[in-house]
Structure formats: structure tokens, C-alpha cells
Amino acid sequence: MKIIIAPDSFKGSLSALEAAEAMAEVIRELDYQIDVVPLPAADGGEGTMLAMVRATSGKLVEHQVEDPLGRNVSACYGVLGDGQTCVIEIAEASGLMLLTEDERDPLITSSFGTGQLIGHALDAGFRKFIVGLGGSATNDGGTGMLEALGMKFLDSAGRHLARGGGSLGELVEIDGSGFDRRIEESTFLIASDVENPFVGYQGASAIFGPQKGATPEMVQQLDVNLRNFADKIEQLTGLALHNKQGAGAAGGAGGALQAFFLGDMRRGIDVVLNAIGFESYLETADLIITGEGKSDSQTLSGKTPFGIAEVAKRAGKPVILISGMVDSESKDLLEPYFSEIYSIVGAEVSVEQAMSDAYEQLKVKTQIAVKTFMEKS
Numbered sequence: 001m002k003i004i005i006a007p008d009s010f011k012g013s014l015s016a017l018e019a020a021e022a023m024a025e026v027i028r029e030l031d032y033q034i035d036v037v038p039l040p041a042a043d044g045g046e047g048t049m050l051a052m053v054r055a056t057s058g059k060l061v062e063h064q065v066e067d068p069l070g071r072n073v074s075a076c077y078g079v080l081g082d083g084q085t086c087v088i089e090i091a092e093a094s095g096l097m098l099l100t101e102d103e104r105d106p107l108i109t110s111s112f113g114t115g116q117l118i119g120h121a122l123d124a125g126f127r128k129f130i131v132g133l134g135g136s137a138t139n140d141g142g143t144g145m146l147e148a149l150g151m152k153f154l155d156s157a158g159r160h161l162a163r164g165g166g167s168l169g170e171l172v173e174i175d176g177s178g179f180d181r182r183i184e185e186s187t188f189l190i191a192s193d194v195e196n197p198f199v200g201y202q203g204a205s206a207i208f209g210p211q212k213g214a215t216p217e218m219v220q221q222l223d224v225n226l227r228n229f230a231d232k233i234e235q236l237t238g239l240a241l242h243n244k245q246g247a248g249a250a251g252g253a254g255g256a257l258q259a260f261f262l263g264d265m266r267r268g269i270d271v272v273l274n275a276i277g278f279e280s281y282l283e284t285a286d287l288i289i290t291g292e293g294k295s296d297s298q299t300l301s302g303k304t305p306f307g308i309a310e311v312a313k314r315a316g317k318p319v320i321l322i323s324g325m326v327d328s329e330s331k332d333l334l335e336p337y338f339s340e341i342y343s344i345v346g347a348e349v350s351v352e353q354a355m356s357d358a359y360e361q362l363k364v365k366t367q368i369a370v371k372t373f374m375e376k377s
Helices: 016-030 048-055 088-096 112-123 143-148 167-169 181-185 204-208 216-237 248-259 267-276 280-281 297-301 304-314 328-337 351-356 358-376
Strands: 003-007 035-038 061-068 072-079 085-091 128-132 152-154 173-175 189-193 264-267 289-290 318-323 340-345
Touching: 003 016, 016 035, 016 358, 035 072, 048 072, 048 085, 048 128, 048 267, 072 088, 085 088, 085 112, 085 248, 085 264, 088 112, 088 128, 088 248, 112 143, 112 167, 128 267, 143 152, 143 248, 167 216, 181 304, 181 340, 189 248, 189 267, 204 216, 204 248, 216 248, 248 264, 248 328, 267 280, 267 289, 280 304, 289 304, 289 358, 297 328, 297 340, 304 318, 304 328, 318 358, 328 340, 351 358
Parallel strands: 003 035, 003 289, 085 128, 128 189, 189 264, 289 318, 318 340
Antiparallel strands: 061 072, 072 085, 152 173
16 A cells, blocks of 8 residues: 655644654554655645755755844755756745744835845756745835845935835835846746735735734735835836735735746645656555645635645545644535545644644544545555
8 A cells, every 4th residue: 555645734833744754654653564655745835845855855055144134044945856946935034933923023024035045046057946935024025035136126316215015105216227137047936825916905915914013004004015016016017916816925025026037826735746746656646645734714725735635636546634623614615625534633632732742643643544544445
């Protein structure tokens, strides 16, 4: 029997790699003859780079860049096993995880460090990029990233704007004369599970600003500022980002990538599964097991388990979902896509226990799931 293990992270308790290790460990304990293939996955958010690098036997390249507040920090980009594809994850240099709760302030946080990572990769000769947009701490429309690559953002007096989303209302001119010409020689595939537009009530500021530290008043200001930025982009390029699908990802960096990198935006899980060659593993598999921290109706909007279930269904392979918690009201929506659904949290396991003892609790639930599957087979 061959079983593919392809979970996403169990946020707050296990990375995708740790979850895959827990599942694989207990399956091998159950029957060492089972061929277990760990393929930890992601949907464009945090963990995307590591999932693809590990699955393709690639490598990480470390550089010193600026964090969202301009402090020096070590960050990595990934190189896939083909030796040609570079993976940039915006959370590495510009992520919320780099800030304390008190430091979150989208008026001043910048994506500059992400642009520095792209620049380092260009210097190393890479021209084929995959960019994961989850987990950013910024709402600057990607201006920091663009600035790091030579673009200038000027006010009415011709002065450089301060970094962050708070200054974009003062933007009068975008000067692209110094923008890195190597960008034109490169391809950018944008991995994101976010379809929000640049501005408006479903835009970057309104939907994601609060988790980045924005008050209701700040959300209004940030949205007005991003609208001004979108106006200037449309004047310069002819492209209207305002209502463009996915432009609001990563505080508007999704829009900057579409406007100035000619990036092709795709659902994150599809990008990841294609990069790791997931379908080639499916051909000889008997079972696929996936999972995530919490499964609910949002899972069906392109999260990792849903993407895996779609691919497996086309191949006629059974998929078991094991999640930290499964929303009872969403179970009927999830059931058509999975052979079986298991929740760690239940009558015998509390949320606190599932979080604090996640590795062992995942092993217990995986053992039950696999034994039940084998008995039915």
C-alpha cells in the first residue's frame, strides 16, 4: 500500500512538515511495509516556500534584508530542485511573524525587504520566480518592494514618500526610470488564495488591515491612500487595479506584482501542487491524507485540503481529511470532497489539549483513520 501524506500547517501548533512527520510516523508504526510519501503542502501562505523546496529537494538561500520596520533581519528565498526556479515568500522579510503585537502598524510597515530578496535573487541569475503572498504585515500596495528595486514615489515637491501605507495619499508621481530592467526578462507566478480587490469594502485595507494593527480610522485612511496609488498606476500603465481580483493580496502587493511585474496570479495550492509534481505521485497511490488546523466552509475557497481533494478526485483516489477542528455546520459541505473526515477536537479532546499536544493527538487520529481505511479495503 502507498499513502501520500499532504497536510498544510495546523496553525498555532504544527508546521506542515511537522504534521506530515506525525502522520508518517504513526503509519509506519502501524505497518512498516506501507510506502509512505510525505508531501507537506501549502496554499500560497506561510510555509509555501518550505513545502516546495522540500518536495523538490531544493535549497534555501539566506540574506540580510530589512523587516517591515526597517530593521536588519535574516531572510531566505528558496531554489527549487530544478535549480532555476526561485521562490519568494513575502512573509519571510515582510511578515506579521516578524513583529510583536504592539509593533503592528500598517501606516508605517513596508514591503521593502521583499524587494531586497528579489534583488538578491536577480543578482544570483534567477529569472523564473514564484511569489507566495500570505502573512504580510504591510498595507503599502507593494511600494516598498518596488522601491527596493529602483522605483521612486514622489510627493508634490518631488520628495520621496515615507515608507508604509500612511504616506500614499501624498503620492503625486511614480518614477519608474530606475526600476530594475531585469524584471522585464523574468517571469513571475503569483501564488495566493486571496481574491480580494485593491480597494473598497472587500479590499486590502478593509479585510486585512485590522489583523495588521489598523484601527477603523486607519482602515479608512489606508483605503483612500491605496485608491490614490491605484489612480496613479492607471495613469501610468493603463491598468486599473481598483477592483482587480487578487490585487488586494498582501496589503496590495498582489496588485503591484500584476501591474509592474506582469505577474500571472493563480490559486496558491494549484501553484504548489504543480511545482512539486503532485499528480505524478498520485498514479501509484492507494490513499491520500491531508489536513489543516481548522476546516470549515472557507476550506472550499481554495485551501490546501480542497485543492488536494480536487486533484485526487480527478485521479479517482480516496482522500481522508484530518483536521484539528472541523466546523460542525460545514461538515455537510465538506463531505462530498473527502472519503472520511476526522476532527482531533471532540468529546475526548479539548481545543486546549489539541493545541498543546498536537503532535501526539494527530498521531492518534491518523492511526484510527488508517486502520479504519485498511479494514474497509
